[in-house]
Amino acid sequence: MKKLSYALACITAASALGAAAPAWSAEETVKIAFIDPLSGLMGPVGNDLLRNWQYSAELANAEGWAKDVKFEIVPFDNKLSPQESVTLLQTAIDQGIHYVVQGMGSSVGIPLQQAVQRNNERNPDHPVLYINQAAVDPVQTNDNCTFSHVRLDGHVDMKVTGIVKYITENSPDTKKVYLINQDYSFGHSVAKAAKEMLKKANPDIEIVGEDLHPLARVTDFSQYAAKIRSSGADTVITGNWGSDLGLLVKAARDAGVTAKFYTFYGDNTGAPTLFGDAGTDRVYRIAAFDWDTPETQKLMEGYKQKYGGSDYWNGVGWGGIKLLAEAINKAGETDPLKVAAAMENLSVEGPHGQMTVRGDDHQVQQNFVMASWQKVDGDKVKFEQEKTGHGWRAERKFTPDELMLPTTCKMKRPS
Known part of the structure; x- marks a missing residue:
């Protein structure tokens, strides 16, 4: 049996004492396509980031970050290829997925951002929001900025x-x-x-x-x-x-x-x-990560417990899911473009301090x-x-x- 995450363990303990878990009615699952390398030389980093997002999604689901919404991370191995990434984007869209996470390489991030924009222009009934975890070429939130793109990490x-x-x-x-x-x-x-x-x-x-x-x-x-x-x-x-x-x-x-x-x-x-x-x-x-805060240390402990001693060295999954959950709550729905609009100038308190999505360019500002x-x-x-x-x-x-x-x-x- 897999070890429970810190938050799940806490909730289980609370339930044993008579505390009722959140009641989900008319529950919706928001699937998020994770498109990054999961094999090859960069595979170890990609797999760690995948676990980071999965861990954060489990925390969000256990703690009810988004009302009546749960999150599921769907992994796709792009092998660090821009062409493969655009193909996988279409595969995700065909599977009814409206949210995409990518970040390992602006060589992938720039064409992926363009592909998401083309999709939204050509298929307005099937829009996608691209959540950029670490592709940090400045152009993506400057001259090439798009409404359907939000960058979590600081740019170059x-x-x-x-x-x-x-x-x-x-x-x-x-x-x-x-x-x-x-x-x-x-x-x-x-x-x-x-x-x-x-x-x-x-x-x-x-x-x-x-x-x-x-x-x-x-x-x-x-x-x-x-x-x-x-x-x-x-x-x-x-x-x-x-x-x-x-x-x-x-x-x-x-x-x-x-x-x-x-x-x-x-x-x-x-x-x-x-x-x-x-x-x-x-x-x-x-x-944008502080090892020394009590909040980070709690996340580290839960992550090590769940993943057999693996290190929690990046809070991007936590920040991404938290912003997404709060934007869904603010929008009152899960339509990705309505959620993108709700994200503008939205702030959340993270383990390393406040994170704010600047409305002008969708670049997150943080410590x-x-x-x-x-x-x-x-x-x-x-x-x-x-x-x-x-x-x-x-x-x-x-x-x-x-x-x-x-x-x-x-x-x-x-x-």
């Missing part, structure tokens, strides 16, 4: 703003920066933003190298690590995720690179194991945390990741206002 420019703020505030000795990113729109955006923002913040900082490499195809980063070492870089900024990050940091460790790594996704599944002790006080990550990889000490680092004896220590917390940026979005709303 927001995160690079945080990285540059942190470097200028806390690392005045930074002189030489190396940029290495994946060769698609997201990686290009990271490199562009880093060069522009570093120059503006401190013109004396020199970009000593820049590389773009194929997404999810490199298994040996030794040549890149050698270039970083020979450049004399004291800092590396990278948007790499999944195996592309873990293997990069591992190669840098083996090559004797001593630079600090500022990352978006240092806590992605598999990466902590690969860099291990060598990442101590050298690997940083900025994310972010810069954290460094450190040994567990029972004080500032209480939770290890991937049984490494290491975890994340919060170094700087950013309020939504600190990383909020203007948008060029000209939103076209349904008539």
Whole structure:
């Protein structure tokens, strides 16, 4: 028998004491298509994110977040292919699914957003809402914004703003920066933003190298690590995720690179194991996730219980389901376009603070945390990741206002 989640266990205990569980009448199930890689090099990250959404859906169902509505996550393996993703979108629509979650790669996110928009224009009786969990090319909530798209994670420019703020505030000795990113729109955006923002913040900082490499195809980063070492870089900024990050940091460790790594996704599944002790006080990550709040710790405990000790390192599923549930309650129905309208300027309290869907562009505004990889000490680092004896220590917390940026979005709303 599968272990119950923390919330389900609590409800079961309450029922045993005579407390009645929520009564569902005329109950409706909202199915959400999860379209991301579940196999290949990026499969481990995709499967962890899938469990994150499934766990959050179970919490929502157990606690009755949406009145008379339950949620079901339906997984689709897109193999990190844009073409496969658009095909799977149509499969989901044919199955009567009106909500889609995707996030692993703007190379997928941009065409998927366009495909959702085409569907809604051509098939107004079968609309879809695309909930973007982590595809963070800024264009998706700027020039290419669409009403049927909501982004939960901060986009590239927001995160690079945080990285540059942190470097200028806390690392005045930074002189030489190396940029290495994946060769698609997201990686290009990271490199562009880093060069522009570093120059503006401190013109004396020199970009000593820049590389773009194929997404999810490199298994040996030794040549890149050698270039970083020979450049004399004291800092590396990278948007790499999944195996592309873990293997990069591992190669840098083996090559004797001593630079600090500022990352978006240092806590992605598999990466902590690969860099291990060598990442101590050298690997940083900025994310909309705070390990230290009581709410997060409760979620972590329930997740570990349910999934056999697996780590809960991302709250995107919780935030996505919570926003969706509150928007359904506000709209009084589950029509995706009515729900999208209800999401505009909607705020919910999450484990790491308030999340607000900005109405102008459907970009969620929220707190972010810069954290460094450190040994567990029972004080500032209480939770290890991937049984490494290491975890994340919060170094700087950013309020939504600190990383909020203007948008060029000209939103076209349904008539």
